[in-house]
Amino acid sequence: MSRPDWIVLVLTLLAIIAYGLYKSRTTKDLDGYFLGNRTLPWYIVLMSIMGTQASAVTFLSAPGQAYTDGMRFVQYYFGLPLAMVVLCITFVPVFHRLKVYTAYEFLENRFDLKTRALTSFLFLLQRGLSTGISIAAPSIILSSLLGWDITWTNIFMGGLLIIYTVTGGAKAVAYTQQLQLIVIFAGMFMAGYMVVHRLPAHVGLLDALHIGGQAGKMNIITTGLREGTAAGGRGGFDWNDRYNLLSGIIGGFFLALSYFGTDQSQVGRYLTARSMGESRLGLLMNGLVKVPMQFLILLLGVLVFSFYQFNKEPVFFNKSQITLLEHSRYKDSLVLVNREYDAAETMKIKERNWLSANEGKKGQAIYVEAEQRLHQAEGLKAWARGVIKRWLNDKQVGGDNNDTNYIFLRFVTDFLPRGLIGLLIAVIFLASWGSIAATLNSLSSCTIVDFHRRFTKKELTPYKEYKLSRMYTLFWGVFCVGVAQLAYNIGNSLIEAVNLLGSLFYGVILGIFLVAFYRKKIGGTAVFVSAVIIEAFVILLNVLNNKGIVHLSFLWFNVVGAVGVVVLSELIGLVAPQKK
Amino acid sequence: MNEDEPEDKSPLFPRWSYWYALVIGFLLVIIAFFYFLTNYFA
Numbered sequence: 001m002s003r004p005d006w007i008v009l010v011l012t013l014l015a016i017i018a019y020g021l022y023k024s025r026t027t028k029d030l031d032g033y034f035l036g037n038r039t040l041p042w043y044i045v046l047m048s049i050m051g052t053q054a055s056a057v058t059f060l061s062a063p064g065q066a067y068t069d070g071m072r073f074v075q076y077y078f079g080l081p082l083a084m085v086v087l088c089i090t091f092v093p094v095f096h097r098l099k100v101y102t103a104y105e106f107l108e109n110r111f112d113l114k115t116r117a118l119t120s121f122l123f124l125l126q127r128g129l130s131t132g133i134s135i136a137a138p139s140i141i142l143s144s145l146l147g148w149d150i151t152w153t154n155i156f157m158g159g160l161l162i163i164y165t166v167t168g169g170a171k172a173v174a175y176t177q178q179l180q181l182i183v184i185f186a187g188m189f190m191a192g193y194m195v196v197h198r199l200p201a202h203v204g205l206l207d208a209l210h211i212g213g214q215a216g217k218m219n220i221i222t223t224g225l226r227e228g229t230a231a232g233g234r235g236g237f238d239w240n241d242r243y244n245l246l247s248g249i250i251g252g253f254f255l256a257l258s259y260f261g262t263d264q265s266q267v268g269r270y271l272t273a274r275s276m277g278e279s280r281l282g283l284l285m286n287g288l289v290k291v292p293m294q295f296l297i298l299l300l301g302v303l304v305f306s307f308y309q310f311n312k313e314p315v316f317f318n319k320s321q322i323t324l325l326e327h328s329r330y331k332d333s334l335v336l337v338n339r340e341y342d343a344a345e346t347m348k349i350k351e352r353n354w355l356s357a358n359e360g361k362k363g364q365a366i367y368v369e370a371e372q373r374l375h376q377a378e379g380l381k382a383w384a385r386g387v388i389k390r391w392l393n394d395k396q397v398g399g400d401n402n403d404t405n406y407i408f409l410r411f412v413t414d415f416l417p418r419g420l421i422g423l424l425i426a427v428i429f430l431a432s433w434g435s436i437a438a439t440l441n442s443l444s445s446c447t448i449v450d451f452h453r454r455f456t457k458k459e460l461t462p463y464k465e466y467k468l469s470r471m472y473t474l475f476w477g478v479f480c481v482g483v484a485q486l487a488y489n490i491g492n493s494l495i496e497a498v499n500l501l502g503s504l505f506y507g508v509i510l511g512i513f514l515v516a517f518y519r520k521k522i523g524g525t526a527v528f529v530s531a532v533i534i535e536a537f538v539i540l541l542n543v544l545n546n547k548g549i550v551h552l553s554f555l556w557f558n559v560v561g562a563v564g565v566v567v568l569s570e571l572i573g574l575v576a577p578q579k580k
Numbered sequence: 581m582n583e584d585e586p587e588d589k590s591p592l593f594p595r596w597s598y599w600y601a602l603v604i605g606f607l608l609v610i611i612a613f614f615y616f617l618t619n620y621f622a
Contacts, residue, residue, distance in 0.1 A: 074614070081607045085600045213621025220614040245611075277588040280596065287603040291610055 001146060001413075005422030012183060012426040013160065016176055016433070020164025023175040029462035033469050034101055034445040036171035036272040044174050045282030048269040050290070051177030051434035053259075056138035056157075057405070057498070059188065059297065059431050064317075064407035066301025070219040072243045074298055076555075077291050079252025083260060084287030088280040090517050091261045096276040101449045102442075103267040103513075110516045111524030113454070118528060119512055120450035122535070123264055124443060126505040128476065130498045131439045132158075132483020137498070138428050139484065141405055144320040145413060146425075154484045161433040162477035165440050166470050170272050173437045180430040187420075187427040188300065194416055195303040200310050202357050208306035211356075217302045220295075221245060240551040251555030254562050258506035262513050264442035304411050309352045311415070313381075315341045316388050317406040321399045330391045337384050344380035347373060436480065444472040503554040504542060507561020508535045514562060515569045522573040530568035534561055 001009070031037055040048075065073045091103075100106050104123070108116035135158035142157075143150045164172045196205055203211075212218050224237055224244030241247065260266045260283070273279040315338065316322055325334050351374040361367040392399030412424045448469050453460070460468070487497075508531050515527045538561050544550040590596045 078607065078611065081603045085603055088596065088600070209621055218618060218621035220618045221611065275588060277590070280588075280599075281591065284599050284603050288606055291607065295614075 001421060001425070002418045004419045005425070008419050008422030009426050009429075012423065013429055016179060016183075016430060017160060017163055019179055020161075020168055020172045020176040024164060024168030024172045028466045030101060030445075030449070030465050030469060032171070033169035033466050034268065034441065034449075036169070036174060038272060039274045040171070040174055040272045040278070042273065042278040042281035042285065044178055045270050045273045045278060046285045046289075047178040047181050048174040048272070048438065049260075049266060049282055049286050050293075051181050051431075052265055052269055052438040053290075053435070054181075054184070054431055055134050055435040056428045056432035057134065059184065059427060060138060060141055060408060061405050062294065062297045063301030063304060064404040066217060066298040067305045067407045068404050069243075070217040071295070071298045071302060072219045072222045074220055074291065074295050075222070075243050075245055075248030076252050077256075077294050078245070078248040079250065079254070080256040080290050081287035082249070082253050083256035084283045086257060087261050088283055091513070092270065092276060092279050092283070094517070095267065095271060096279065100271070102264050102446050103262055104264070104446065104450050107512065107516060111527055115512065115524045115528045115531070116450060117454075118531060119262075119509055120264075120446050122505050122509055123262075124446055126501055127263070127265060127439055127443060128479060129483060130501045131436055131443075132480045133487045133498050133501070135432065135436060135480055135484035136487040137405075138432055141409060142425070142428065144318055145406060145409055151485065154481055157429065157432050158436055158481040158484055159477065161437045162440070162474060165437040165477070166473045169469070169473075170268060170441050173434075173441050174269070174272060176437065177434040180434045183423075183430055184427045187423045188297065190420060191412065191416065191424060192296075192300050192303065194420065195300065195307050195411075198311075198415060199307060200353060200356065203306075203310065205303075207356060208303055211306040211309055211352075212302035215305065217305055239556065240553055242553045242555060247553060247555050251553075251559060254510060254558040255503070255506060255555060258510035258558055258562070259502070262506070262509045264446050265439045268442045268445060269438060301408065304408060307411070307415075310349060310356075312345050312349070314410065314414075315381075315384055316392075317403040317410045318400065319410075321392055321401075321403070322388075324397060324399050325388065325391055328391070328394075328397045330394075330397070334388075334391075337387050340380060341384035344377045344384065348377035348381065351377065440473050440476050440480070443476040444469050447472045447476070500542070500554050503557040504538055505535070505561075507538060507558040508565055509561075510558070511562040511565025511569075514566050519566070519570065519573075522569045526572040526576070527565065527569045529572060530565045534564035534568060537564060 062073065094106060095103065098106055098109060102120065104116045104120040107119055135154055139150060139153040139157045142148055143153045164176060196208065199208055209218065222241075222244045224241045224246055226236055226238050237246070238244075270279040270282055273282060322334075325331065351370050354370050355367070355374065358367065358370075389401040391397055392401040409424075409428075412421055416424065448465065452468065452472075453465070511534065512527055512531050515522050515530075538557050541550060541552065541557065541560065542554075545552055545554075590599060593599055593602075
């Protein structure tokens with residue numbers, strides 16, 4: 001990175017920390033520290049909800065996802081607006097009426113202590129580990145591309161935010177998230193503008209989208225039906241297909257309902273609102289803006305794809321893996337493959353330029369011939385990439401053959417002007433900070449409210465509880481950075497690990513809450529036993545999935561967990577009716 | 581607390597159910613728009 005980039009990066013990060021400290025003043029008790037005295041307006045709640053959900057990976061991974069797999073990932077968010085409506089009708093009024101600090105407090109009120117403790121424990125386990133992994137994922141990408149030391153990157157990624165999170169609690173988290181989102185959107189908008197600006201003069205935005213469309217990247221809506229279904233052949237719905245309309249609406253609904261309704265990192269955000277109405281408005285606005293926002297981030301990936309049709313695309317976006325091959329037994333073959341790839345790239349750029357400039361000749365023999373040469377070049381490129389991926393998969397090389405998460409940042413570092421690179425690296429840090437800060441605050445609130453306060457007999461003053469909460473926030477911050485250090489060896493599959501971890505636990509937690517809200521006759525023991533059995537079943541399902549015995553996308557684990565707990569509790573309730 | 585309490589009054593619309601309909605309606609419109617884009621750029 002150049003000096004202007006470093007200046008932009010350091011100044012942006014320092015400004016956020018200073019702003020967080022400036023906004024740190026709260027009353028020195030749990031209400032002030034964890035809920036900002038319940039005084040925040042809906043738009044701060046909205047920004048806080050969005051800032052908590054959008055992690056660094058959202059901005060790194062989503063454009064790469066669109067680049068490789070197309071826009072269909074946006075369907076993953078279709079269930080979210082529906083979940084917002086259900087939350088506003090059911091969850092929000094109860095949480096506000098009971099004036100809870102954590103979502104799990106309500107479970108003791110409705111069931112018993114053991115159900116509250118189990119649910120809060122599942123949350124702490126899942127969130128503590130996945131936050132550590134969430135720190136490691138962008139750190140690995142930044143350290144690979146920019147050659148930074150991984151330990152220091154982890155400390156900066158997960159450690160600096162501790163300063164304002166420990167000091168200012170939920171209020172500092174919410175106000176910094178507001179500023180962070182402004183910087184993030186400004187950075188992403190500028191990146192989008194630069195992609196279009198750097199396209200050849202004769203290629204406009206619509207042309208770029210058509211190029212993406214021709215390559216199958218504008219597959220925004222997909223049905224998940226196997227080929228041949230319509231023709232009456234052997235088709236049917238592909239349950240292993242992750243992103244389609246049905247899995248997005250149903251699986252996405254359960255995931256969003258679990259995440260926003262039962263994950264304290266989100267519940268803690270809308271409990272900071274000054275009234276129930278402000279909480280509702282923040283959530284409903286999130287339901288309105290989330291899908292378009294995600295669409296635009298993915299669209300950036302399609303534009304980057306079109307950009308690389310006119311510019312040299314690296315054979316593999318993760319530079320460090322190419323360096324690995326250069327020092328392996330494949331180093332001589334790599335030179336030959338690179339030569340073939342470069343020739344194909346030159347041919348691709350030449351033909352693509354000609355085709356774009358001569359749209360009027362479509363259908364003529366000369367146009368068809370140019371298209372054929374383009375396909376030939378694409379075929380050669382795919383072959384070269386395939387060879388490189390195979391080499392990286394070789395156990396002796398020990399490489400990582402998935403470069404999806406490196407695509408956007410590689411484009412940024414290779415093609416964007418000085419200063420803007422620093423801003424976009426800052427975007428990655430800020431997205432990470434916003435999400436992690438909210439999580440640390442929620443981990444601390446559950447530890448003190450659901451465990452420390454509940455299980456120790458010693459009465460503490462509000463000030464001592466506040467001091468203790470700060471200590472717990474610090475503890476969880478250090479814990480998560482420690483997990484990030486240990487998670488380094490998992491490699492690029494870290495992002496999948498975060499999604500999978502969530503899906504393993506969210507469904508069961510949601511099931512407990514659904515029984516609590518909708519099945520008034522079912523008691524604590526029935527739901528507790530069901531939750532333990534279904535959690536074991538979901539984990540078994542994952543093991544069977546990994547072994548290839550079952551073929552089920554992880555999104556469906558949420559549905560299995562939630563429905564499983566509801567149905568089993570009902571059955572146990574019928575066999576052994578209980579009073580609360 | 582219920583919908584009649586002053587602090588929970590729905591802004592812009594007389595009732596919260598209008599907001600819920602707006603969010604669901606917007607989702608349907610946006611899915612239809614995405615369907616159109618998928619076919620248009622295919």
